Amino acid sequence: MEALLALSIGVLTACGVYLVLRARSFAVVLGLTFLSYAVNLFLFAMGRLAIGQPPVIGAAATHADPLPQALVLTAIVIGFAMTAFVIMLALKSRAELGNDHVDGRGEA
Amino acid sequence: MSNHLVIAPVLLPFLAGVVLLALRALPLPTQRVIAAIATLGQIVLAALLLNAVSGGDILVYELGNWPAPWGIVLVADRLAAWMVLTTALLALFALLYASGGSDGSGRHFHVLFQMQLFGLSGAFLTGDLFNLFVFFEILLIASYGLLLHGGGARRVRAGMHYVVLNLLGSTLFLFAAGLFYGVLGTLNFADLAVKIAATPPENLGLVRAAGLMLFGVFALKAALLPLHLWLPAAYAAAAAPVVALFAIMTKVGAYAILRTHTLLFGAEAGPLADLFLPWLLPAALATLALGMLGVLAATRLAQQAAYLVVASVGTLLIAFGLGSNDGIAAGLYYLPHSTFAAASLFLLGDAIARRRGASADFFKTADDIPRAGLWGGLFFMSAVLLAGLPPLSGFLGKFMILRAALAHPMLPWVWGVVLATALLGLIALARSGSLLFFRSHPGKTVAATPFSPMRHELVPIIGLLALAIGLTIWAGPASDFARAAAVQLLQPAAYIGTVLGGAR
Numbered sequence: 354m355e356a357l358l359a360l361s362i363g364v365l366t367a368c369g370v371y372l373v374l375r376a377r378s379f380a381v382v383l384g385l386t387f388l389s390y391a392v393n394l395f396l397f398a399m400g401r402l403a404i405g406q407p408p409v410i411g412a413a414a415t416h417a418d419p420l421p422q423a424l425v426l427t428a429i430v431i432g433f434a435m436t437a438f439v440i441m442l443a444l445k446s447r448a449e450l451g452n453d454h455v456d457g458r459g460e461a
Numbered sequence: 462m463s464n465h466l467v468i469a470p471v472l473l474p475f476l477a478g479v480v481l482l483a484l485r486a487l488p489l490p491t492q493r494v495i496a497a498i499a500t501l502g503q504i505v506l507a508a509l510l511l512n513a514v515s516g517g518d519i520l521v522y523e524l525g526n527w528p529a530p531w532g533i534v535l536v537a538d539r540l541a542a543w544m545v546l547t548t549a550l551l552a553l554f555a556l557l558y559a560s561g562g563s564d565g566s567g568r569h570f571h572v573l574f575q576m577q578l579f580g581l582s583g584a585f586l587t588g589d590l591f592n593l594f595v596f597f598e599i600l601l602i603a604s605y606g607l608l609l610h611g612g613g614a615r616r617v618r619a620g621m622h623y624v625v626l627n628l629l630g631s632t633l634f635l636f637a638a639g640l641f642y643g644v645l646g647t648l649n650f651a652d653l654a655v656k657i658a659a660t661p662p663e664n665l666g667l668v669r670a671a672g673l674m675l676f677g678v679f680a681l682k683a684a685l686l687p688l689h690l691w692l693p694a695a696y697a698a699a700a701a702p703v704v705a706l707f708a709i710m711t712k713v714g715a716y717a718i719l720r721t722h723t724l725l726f727g728a729e730a731g732p733l734a735d736l737f738l739p740w741l742l743p744a745a746l747a748t749l750a751l752g753m754l755g756v757l758a759a760t761r762l763a764q765q766a767a768y769l770v771v772a773s774v775g776t777l778l779i780a781f782g783l784g785s786n787d788g789i790a791a792g793l794y795y796l797p798h799s800t801f802a803a804a805s806l807f808l809l810g811d812a813i814a815r816r817r818g819a820s821a822d823f824f825k826t827a828d829d830i831p832r833a834g835l836w837g838g839l840f841f842m843s844a845v846l847l848a849g850l851p852p853l854s855g856f857l858g859k860f861m862i863l864r865a866a867l868a869h870p871m872l873p874w875v876w877g878v879v880l881a882t883a884l885l886g887l888i889a890l891a892r893s894g895s896l897l898f899f900r901s902h903p904g905k906t907v908a909a910t911p912f913s914p915m916r917h918e919l920v921p922i923i924g925l926l927a928l929a930i931g932l933t934i935w936a937g938p939a940s941d942f943a944r945a946a947a948v949q950l951l952q953p954a955a956y957i958g959t960v961l962g963g964a965r
Contacts (some may be wrong), residue, residue, distance in 0.1 A: 373629065378621065385628050392635040399643030421642065424591060428635055431598050435628055438605060446621050450612045455625070457618040 358398055365391035378443040378453045385439060389432035396425045466513055467522035468539045470506045470582045470743060473499060478575035485569065486947040493560045496571040500553045507546040514542045515942065517949065519959040521588070529588075529960045530652040536588035536960055539946035540793070544585040544716055545796040548709050551804055551930060552578055554921040558808050561917030566700070573610070577603035577706065584713055587958055590638050590648045593717065597634065597682070601627050604710065607703045608695060617717040619691075619698040626691050630681045633674055640671035645658050651960035654724050654953055659873040665732055672726055672736045672806050676718065683714025685778060686748040689771050693755060696767035697717055701811030704763075705804035705925075711774045713795055719781050719789065723950040724957075735784065736964055742782035742871060746878045749775030753882035757889045762810035762822035765893060766803060772882065773799035779875060780862045786947050787865035793943035795858030797858035798932050802846040803853060805925035809840055813897060813917040824896040837898040846929050849883050859883065861940065 372384025380455070400421030408419035432445050450457035477499030481492055492536065514520060514537050522535040526640050556574060564570040578643040580600025580665065609620045642648055644667045645656040660668050677688075684692040692711070696704050752772030759765035777799065780792030810822050813836055820827035830836060842853075849855035859879060866875040881955075932939055 373625070381625055385625065385632075388629070388632045392632050392639070395636060396639040396642075399639040401643075421639075424639070424642070427591075427595065431595070431631075434602070435598075435631075437627065439624055440601070442605075442617070442621055442624055444610070445609075446617045449612075449617045455621060457614070457621075 354402055358394065362391050362394050362398070365394070374455055376456075378446060378455055381455060382436065382439055382443055386432075386436055389428070389436070393425050393428055393432070396421050396428060432452065464520055464522050466506070466510055467520045467535045467586060468524075470503060470510060470549070471535065471579065471586060473503055473506060474575045474578035474582060478572050478579060481575060482569070482572045485572065489565055489574075492571045493556075493564070496556055496575065497553075497560070499575060500549065500578070501555050503549040503582075504546070507542065507549040507717050508900055510537055511542040511546050514539050515945075517945065519949075519956055521960055528962055529700075530647055530649050533592060534588035534649065534960060535586045536650075536956070537586055538941065538956060539949050540716070541585045543705065543797075543942070543946060544712070544797055545582050547712075547800055548578065548581045548585070550797075551709055551800055551925075552706060554808075554924045554928075555702045555705040555804065556920040557924070558705065558918065559700075560810070563611070563700050563702055567609075570610055570866070573603045573606040574706070576600075576751040577607060579603075581709065585716060588650050588725070590641060590650065590653065594631070594638055597713075598631060599929065600710070600713070601631070604691065604707065607706070608699045610703055611700050613698075615698045618832065619694040623691050623775060624650045626681065630678050634678045637671045637674035637678065640667060640674070642737070644668055644671070647899065649960070650720070650724055651957040654727075654730070654772070654957050655961070656735075657733055658729055660731070662732075668733060669736060672721075672733065673740075675721060676737050676740065679714045680744070681714070682711065683718060683774050683778065684711050684748075684771055685714070685744050685774065686751055689748060689752070689774075692771055693764060695699045695760065696770060696798075696807075697764040700776040701763075701808055704767075704807045705921075708770060708800045708804040708807065711770060712777070712800060715774060715777050715781065715792075715796070719792075722781070722784075723789075724953045727951065727953055729953065731958070738782065738784050740779060742875075742936060745775050745778035745782050746874055747775075748772070749779060749882050750878055751775075753885045753889075757885055759889070760824055760899065762813065762824070762893060763807065765889065766806040766810055769806065769886070770803050772886065773803060773847075776859070776862065776879065779879065780865065783862075783869050783875075784863055785865060785868070786944070786951055788862070788869075789947035789950060790940065790944040791858065791861035791865045793946055794854075794861060794940050798846070798854040798858050798929055798941075801925045801932075802843060805839075805922050805929070806843045806847060808918070808922050808925070809836070809843055812922065813840070817897075822897075826896075826900050826902065828947065829901040830898075833898050833901075837894070839926065840894055842926050844894060846926070848890050852933065854929050854936065857936050857940075869905045 369384045369387030372380045400418035403417045406415055406417040407413050408417045410416050447453045520537040524533045577600055580596050583596035604622050609616050644664050647653055681688040722737045726733055728734050749772050752768050752775050755768030756765050777792050780788050814822035816830040817827050846853050846855045849859040866872050
């Protein structure tokens, strides 16, 4: 499971970085989304991977760490709001500048 | 319980923002009054907080009364209170300028403004890494809205870059915070400091990577070379009162670098001690040099002021990068000075641009502006402050930095760059002053256009300049305080002890 998770985080990050470096705003927004997925998984993994353990001390022999879950929730909420904002900004930029190039240049 | 004072500067702008959002249907003048009262209250709270910590106490506020490594804490020490007060004073004048009419050119200006203050105060007062992230996000979200305030193609284009870069920065921040938690099992600054110093050798690489990622994020916020490219475009495009408030934004990055450098990777961090220092000073020197070249090459006053912000961040981080008591003290004295001076130049640039009609603030020959003597005089004062000429606070700050560098092995570089860029800045500002005020079509004055009442522009500009002059007149107490704050920062044991409840 560790290898699978590490691979998913790595692939998501790589895709995210590649897309963020594109010249069209839609690709950039997708790239940011990929990156935020990657970081959410990463944060989650930082509490160590465990299955079927309660996030409460004393309820079982071992317990899962609840803090990364709280961190991930916060990060998801912020990431979601940011994605919504950046999509609106990209649309506005398309409307104001007449194209979807990140620098607002026409055909390049 | 004087401890509630610690959370008050965070709560007040938040509540004011919520109230303003609920009352958004009210006419603008009413909103302005509410916002001004809240900002005045913020100044009072910040001054009380500064007074409470000036004796060297470190105030800790435990939210929900959960003790420190587990609960969320807010911590006020000299540095935090200093930053909160600087922000509040700056905000008042930015708000006054905005109340001259530019707050009406878009929606929700005052709500966003208070939320920005909320994020700024929170970032300065928070005692753990994850809440630093959260407050960074709050101030960034508000700043996105403020940057785009008023709309227009130029703002949207600059805003797109600004937002995307900062979102990338936030992602990197989360990676760093996650790594810290994964390796060390805590996010509380004081607890992190203890655990970093005791990192087992097999984890040193991971912690070092997390620390440098964090440094990268803060360098992006501070616009340190080579991560400064977003700043000139964004600052030159945004509305004047917004940029005046943004003068503190780069200082948040500088603050975060200083805080993590002294607390987490200070002299007591064992093998990880001074992790940032090999990067900080060279990057800061390069930032100052490049920023000043930008000042020289600028074609508009707003652009020039934006490059001056880059240069002032360079100067500030040179001071912090010296790593010594004197260096940090000099930086802390220079910080409010450069903030107020840069903000006054942004506001002046806007006021001058409005009077020059189509020529705006471009450096080219145009008709005389009405009352050029007054505006020219204010510009002259602002330029003297920013170029660091005697007798004003810019000179004192730079002098303190140069003196602090005396014992540093990179002395020739620091002196060379700081003095050479001071000369460049002087030439550039003198040139722009003469282009704006002297090289005009003789005898022709710009046709009277409907200006907003002049006091709305003069009061904030003169107020900001007066603050800088205040820093000059009371340079003794201010630099004593800065020195005490530096001493406190370089002895993190007291901070750690107070937060982790050794005293309770």
